[in-house]
Amino acid sequence: MGTRERPLRADAQRNRDQIVAAAGRAFSKCGLEATLEGIAKDAGVGIGTLYRHFPTRELLIEAAYRNELAAVCDASVELLKQLPPDQALRAWMDRFIDYMARKRGMADALRAVFASGANPYAQSLELLVGAVQPLLDAGAAAGQIRSDISAGDLLVSIGGVGGAAADDRDQAGRLLDLLMDGLRYRA
Amino acid sequence: MGTRERPLRADAQRNRDQIVAAAGRAFSKCGLEATLEGIAKDAGVGIGTLYRHFPTRELLIEAAYRNELAAVCDASVELLKQLPPDQALRAWMDRFIDYMARKRGMADALRAVFASGANPYAQSLELLVGAVQPLLDAGAAAGQIRSDISAGDLLVSIGGVGGAAADDRDQAGRLLDLLMDGLRYRA
DNA sequence: GGATTTACCGGAGGCTCCTCCGGTTAAAGC
DNA sequence: GCTTTAACCGGAGGAGCCTCCGGTAAATCC
Secondary structure, eight states, X not given: OOOOSSOOOHHHHHHHHHHHHHHHHHHHHHGGGOOHHHHHHHHTSOHHHHHXXXXXXXXXXXXXXXXXXXXXXXXXXXXXXXXXXXXXXXXXXXXXXXXXXXXHHTHHHHHHHHHTTOOTTTTHHHHHHHHHHHHHHHHHHTTSSOSOOOHHHHHHHHHHHHHHTTTOHHHHHHHHHHHHHHHHTTO | OOOOSSOOOHHHHHHHHHHHHHHHHHHHHHGGGOOHHHHHHHHTSOHHXXXXXXXXXXXXXXXXXXXXXXXXXXXXXXXXXXXXXXXXXXXXXXXXXXXXHXXXXXXXXXXXXXXXXXXXXXXXXXXXXXXXXXXXXXXXXXXXXXXXXXXXXXXXXXXXXXXXXXXXXXXXXXXXXXXXXXXXXXX
16 A cells, blocks of 8 residues: 555655654654754755655654664674674674664654554564574674573663663673673683 | 732733633634634634733643533532522533533543643542532422432433433433433432 | 833744645656 | 656745733722
C-alpha cells in the first residue's frame, strides 16, 4: 500500500538523509521543543520538502531514532574491518554509550511517538543483538575474549554503565575498560 | 500566593463569565479542536483578555467543566423553589443528563487536563451528592418518594440511564420516568 | 461630578505549523 | 545530446498560539 515502485531520485534520497540527520541532532538536543522549520533549515531544504518526506512529526522522530539505531548497529561490522576483535568491541561500546545519550535526549519526543500509537522501539533489541554478536564471535574465535557471555547479557552490562555514568563520560570509559578486562580474563 | 485581595472589576467578571461559557460551548462541541481565538471571538473579547484570565488552555478547560458542574448542582435548589419535590427531582434528572452529554463532548479536552497533572474532577462527586440530597430529603418529607435510597445510588442510576441511552434523548426520558416511578412506589 | 489611580482591554506582530502550486531538475528514451 | 515526463523542490500565505504595550474605563477619593 505504501510501498514504492521505484527508488527515490538521487536528490530526493540525499535530502531525506539530510533531514533525518538534522532531526536526530535537533531531537536529541532539544527534545519536543525542536521546530520543524529549524530542522528543515539545518538540513538545507524547504519546509515543503520536509513535509513531503515526513507528513507528521511522529514519523520524523521515529525515522531519526531508527537512523541512530542503524548507525550504531552498522558500526560493529565497520569496526571489525579496521581493528582486532577485542579493540573493535571496546570501540563499539563507546558508540553504544553515545547512542544511549542521544536516545536519552530524544526521550520526550519518543514518548510522544509511543503515545500516538506507534512503537519506535520495535525490533531494536534484535538489531542490537545482531550487531554485537559478530563482535563476540570474532573475539572468541581469536582467543581474545571469553566465549561464554551472551549478547543480551553484554548489552545489559553496557547499558548499565551507560545509565549509571550518564553524567561522566570519563567514568563511563573507565567502567567499560573494566568490563572489557572481565571479558578477557577467561579467554 | 495567588489569592486576590479584591474582587474583579465588574467588566472583568462579566468578561470572564462570557469566556467560560463560550469555552463550555466550544469544548463540548469540538473537543480539542476548539481554538482559543474562536472562543475569544464567541465571548466577544480579545485574545489578550482570554489569556489574562486563563494563561493556559488546560486552566480554561477546567474552568469550563467546573462551570457546567456548578450549573447542574445549583439547579437543584432553583428547581425546589419552583416545583413540588418529586417534579423538581425529575426535572433535575434531565439537567443531569444534559450535563453528562456536554461532559462527554469535553472528554478529550478533560483528558488533556488530566494528562497535564491537574484533576478537573476533584470534589465533583461530593458536589453532586450535595446537589441531589436536598431533592431526596424534600421528597421524602413530602411523602412523595421513598426515603431509603442514597444520593450515591440515585446518581449511579441516573448516570446509567444517561450512558445507556446516550444516543436517544426520548428513550432516556422514558427510562427516567420509570426510575421516578420506582422512587414513588414505596413512599 | 471631577480627578486620579490602576485594573483591564484587545489587537498587532512574531513564531510555528501546514498546504498549495508554479518552477526546477533528474531520469528515461531516442 | 536533446526531448519529454513527472518526481521533486521550496516558499508564500493562512491559521492558531502567545506576548506586549498603548489606550480605555471602572473604582475610589474628595
